[in-house]
Amino acid sequence: MADSIKNLILIASGKGGVGKSTVAANLALALAKDGSKVGLLDADVYGPSVPTMFGPAQPQPAGDGKRLAAIERHGIKVMSIGYLVDPNTAMIWRGPMLSGAVTQFVEDVEWGEIDYLIFDLPPGTGDIQLTLAQKFKVTGAVLVTTPQTVALSDVIRAKAMFDKVHIHTLGLVENMSYFVCDKCQERHEIFSYGGGEQAANDLEVPFLGRIPLETVVREAGDTGMPVLLKEPTSQSAKAFIDIAAALKVKVDLLYADAQVKNRRQSALKIITT
Numbered sequence: 001m002a003d004s005i006k007n008l009i010l011i012a013s014g015k016g017g018v019g020k021s022t023v024a025a026n027l028a029l030a031l032a033k034d035g036s037k038v039g040l041l042d043a044d045v046y047g048p049s050v051p052t053m054f055g056p057a058q059p060q061p062a063g064d065g066k067r068l069a070a071i072e073r074h075g076i077k078v079m080s081i082g083y084l085v086d087p088n089t090a091m092i093w094r095g096p097m098l099s100g101a102v103t104q105f106v107e108d109v110e111w112g113e114i115d116y117l118i119f120d121l122p123p124g125t126g127d128i129q130l131t132l133a134q135k136f137k138v139t140g141a142v143l144v145t146t147p148q149t150v151a152l153s154d155v156i157r158a159k160a161m162f163d164k165v166h167i168h169t170l171g172l173v174e175n176m177s178y179f180v181c182d183k184c185q186e187r188h189e190i191f192s193y194g195g196g197e198q199a200a201n202d203l204e205v206p207f208l209g210r211i212p213l214e215t216v217v218r219e220a221g222d223t224g225m226p227v228l229l230k231e232p233t234s235q236s237a238k239a240f241i242d243i244a245a246a247l248k249v250k251v252d253l254l255y256a257d258a259q260v261k262n263r264r265q266s267a268l269k270i271i272t273t
């Protein structure tokens, strides 16, 4: 494989509809803002979102004639299984079939040089996560939740699943944390405050930040240009920028930790030989 993908980051949740795809798309764009090379892979066969959030596209063969070229949008590279299969026929795919398709999908797209490949996971049975962990060097997962108790209990399950397949959890994001009112522009706390942060503390994973519920997020997502680009001064766009920065720090820390470990190990070797 000629591609060089430095980091593979999975965006996951325990529950559907919490904003996984919205977070994946806006984080990808936020990471690219300061010059990183970013790819966004939408592997949700049941409800692909990249075609809605980035507009339709007709994938073309890559230069090598064997793979598909990733599609360039707003400075990042995107690919969606929605560009290739009909979601209606995908409904009947079974777990193992899906895992196979997802890994093939990573390999059969020409990404080129990528610093962060953001992977919007389909709702998980665990099969896909396990296959990905076995086949690729996954940097880690970002868990997305909403503040409601049901979502929070599902995120605990998601974390347990990643632990089981030895995928590191980079952090937790709380989406739809509070409502930014269209009428008074004030922040309304609809849910009890702090649930996501509390869950992150309980799970001993970093809390990466909260994103408000804002009409522009959905409107932007529906019109082919995510909120980060469409309404860059909105509270949610700012939240995505901050969360991307926090995520970068966590990834850098992983490498720093690995380096310290390597140094310790070689020091140990010197001592014992």
Ligand SMILES: Nc1ncnc2c1ncn2[C@@H]1O[C@H](COP(=O)(O)OP(=O)(O)OP(=O)(O)O)[C@@H](O)[C@H]1O
Binding pocket: 013, 015, 016, 017, 018, 019, 020, 021, 022, 023, 044, 047, 049, 123, 175, 176, 211, 212, 213, 214, 215, 216, 217, 218, 219, 221, 222, 236
């Ligand atoms: N912070 C937000 N403010 C307003 N609307 C939002 C926000 N986050 C997500 N949405 C909207 O909520 C809906 C669901 O979001 P999204 O598709 O990102 O969730 P998902 O977790 O990927 O869902 P699925 O499990 O179906 O893949 C979308 O219409 C999206 O535009």
Ligand SMILES: [Mg+2]
Binding pocket: 020, 021, 022, 044, 047, 049, 120
């Ligand atoms: Mg989705």
Ligand SMILES: [Zn+2]
Binding pocket: 181, 182, 183, 184, 185, 186, 188
């Ligand atoms: Zn109001």
